[in-house]
Amino acid sequence: MPVQDGNALAGPLSEVFAVEVTSAWRLCPGCGTDSTVGALRVYTMGTAAVARCPHCGEIAFRLARHAETLWLDFGGGGALRIPVTG
Amino acid sequence: MSGWTVARLVARTKESDTARTLHLQVPGWPGHLAGQHIDVRLTADDGYQAVRSYSLSAPADGDQVAISVQPAPYGEVSPYLVEEFPEGADIEVRGPLGGWFVWRPDRTEPVLLVAGGSGVAPLVAMLRARLALPDGPAFRLVYSLRRPQERWFGDSLDALDGRSDVAVDYAYTREAAPGATRPVGRVRQEDLLIDGFTPAQRPLCFVCGPTAFVEHCADILVALGHRPDRVRTERFG
Numbered sequence: 001m002p003v004q005d006g007n008a009l010a011g012p013l014s015e016v017f018a019v020e021v022t023s024a025w026r027l028c029p030g031c032g033t034d035s036t037v038g039a040l041r042v043y044t045m046g047t048a049a050v051a052r053c054p055h056c057g058e059i060a061f062r063l064a065r066h067a068e069t070l071w072l073d074f075g076g077g078g079a080l081r082i083p084v085t086g
Numbered sequence: 087m088s089g090w091t092v093a094r095l096v097a098r099t100k101e102s103d104t105a106r107t108l109h110l111q112v113p114g115w116p117g118h119l120a121g122q123h124i125d126v127r128l129t130a131d132d133g134y135q136a137v138r139s140y141s142l143s144a145p146a147d148g149d150q151v152a153i154s155v156q157p158a159p160y161g162e163v164s165p166y167l168v169e170e171f172p173e174g175a176d177i178e179v180r181g182p183l184g185g186w187f188v189w190r191p192d193r194t195e196p197v198l199l200v201a202g203g204s205g206v207a208p209l210v211a212m213l214r215a216r217l218a219l220p221d222g223p224a225f226r227l228v229y230s231l232r233r234p235q236e237r238w239f240g241d242s243l244d245a246l247d248g249r250s251d252v253a254v255d256y257a258y259t260r261e262a263a264p265g266a267t268r269p270v271g272r273v274r275q276e277d278l279l280i281d282g283f284t285p286a287q288r289p290l291c292f293v294c295g296p297t298a299f300v301e302h303c304a305d306i307l308v309a310l311g312h313r314p315d316r317v318r319t320e321r322f323g
Contacts, residue, residue, distance in 0.1 A: 003297055004321050008139060010183035011125035023185030038186025039318070 006040035006051055012063055013037075016072055024082040030058035037080070090127060093179045095171060096150065101238040105204065106168045107143060107154040112179060115149040118142055120215035121188035121208045121292070121320075124153065124181030128163055138163045141208035141294075141320075142182065143239070145215050154238060156204040187292065187320045191215055191222070195290055198283040199227040200273070200303045202295020203236070208320065209294055210239045216252060226283050227254040230273050230299065233261040255280075273299075275306050285311035290318070297321040 010022045022038035033055040040051040040060050048064035060078065064071040093110040101107055123141045130136075140153035157165040171177065189197060189212040197216070199209040206229055216225050231237055234256075243254050256263065257277050258270050268277075283289045291312055293303045300321045307317045 005187070005319055007123070007184045007187045007320050010123070010185075011137070011139060011180055014180070014183060020185040022183075035315075036186045038184060039315075 001043050001045070004042045004044065006036065006038040006042055008042055008044075009049060009051065009063060010038070012049075012065070012070070015070060019082055019084070021080070021082065024080045026053075026060055026078055026080055028053040028056060028058055028060070029076065029078040031056035090178045090180050092176045093151075094176050095173050098173060101154055101240075102236050104168070105154060105156045105238060107152050108167060108171075109150055109152050110177070110179065111150050113149055115146060115151060116182070117146045118151070118182035119185075119188040119190060120145060120212040122182040122184050123208070124151070124179045124183060126153070126163070126167070127178040127180070128166065129178070136163050139183070141211065143207040143211050145211065145218060154204070154207045187294075187318050189215060189290070189292070191219055193290065194223055196224040196283055196287055197226070198278070198280070198289045198291045198307075199225065200278065200291065200293040200295075200307075201227060201229045202273075202299035202303070203231055204238070205293075205295030205299070205320070205322065206231075206238055207294075209292055210242065212292065213252065214242065224282055225252040226280055228257060228273065228277055228280075229254055230257040230259060230295070232259050234258065234263040273303055273306070275310065278303065278306050279310060285313075288313075288316065290316055292318050292320075294320040295322065 006022050013021045024037050027034050033053055035054055039054055041054050043050045050062050051060045062073040093112040096111050097109040099107045123139050125137050125139050127137045142151050143154040144152040155164050155167050157168040201209045213225055216222050246252055246254055257273050259272055262270050291307050293300050300319045304317050304319050308314055
């Protein structure tokens with residue numbers, strides 16, 4: 001299955017987040033790897049995508065679009081650390 | 087900027103026999119960082135929509151941005167953009183997008199760019215952003231491509247001749263340019279072991295291209311001793 005980087009989801013994620021979330025950091029609860037969302041491995045099938053830890057492959061989140069609905073499933077995918085100003 | 091906005095095609099310029107750069111006017115464009123991309127959305131008469139991501143290949147020029155497109159065989163979007171989408175027509179875009187695979191002009195460390203084929207687009211945007219500065223860090227582009235005729239951004243790259251602070255090396259994989267001394271073949275370790283850009287100098291590395299190319303080159307860079315978090319990648323999939 002073709003793999004892309006988290007960068008590729010910047011557009012769809014911009015529909016959900018007020019911040020540029022591919023620059024946010026994710027601490028993987030599976031292996032402890034700290035990586036940006038932009039550096040996650042993304043596997044896309046049709047209108048759904050799975051983002052995984054680049055080191056251990058644990059699922060970070062799943063994103064799917066069905067008609068007028070956007071699903072974002074974080075499951076047990078760990079925490080995002082988002083730099084903010086102020 | 088999260089919503090879709092309407093852009094107009096103002097010009098289409100040639101990068102190779104098959105690839106074209108599309109110059110789009112986007113009213114209210116907020117500017118962007120080199121390495122960012124836009125999403126492009128086409129809507130068919132029956133309502134079917136297709137969205138594709140394209141790297142911005144040049145710094146913003148007011149409200150004009152540029153994307154460079156290689157038509158994919160049997161693709162449903164790229165051949166249309168390259169061959170049919172008429173100048174003066176409108177298209178929906180969203181962006182600028184992404185904040186990780188970017189080069190910010192206040193960075194001071196050397197920058198090593200590794201491009202496979204059309205993956206050169208966001209890397210040339212970074213190179214052009216560096217060239218817009220009166221002074222700045224050393225840049226080196228290693229550009230892997232099948233043969234010389236497939237090179238993009240020829241004028242910009244030829245303008246680097248004679249410079250040492252910003253330079254380009256070509257790694258031809260099938261057919262070399264006349265006079266080239268490097269044997270043809272995929273990128274090797276020695277192609278990426280460059281004075282001024284070794285792990286000791288802690289360069290920022292950006293690798294962009296097809297997935298297999300990106301993984302091959304990123305593995306070489308990490309094996310050479312570059313820290314994985316300083317090797318930023320963008321795979322086409």
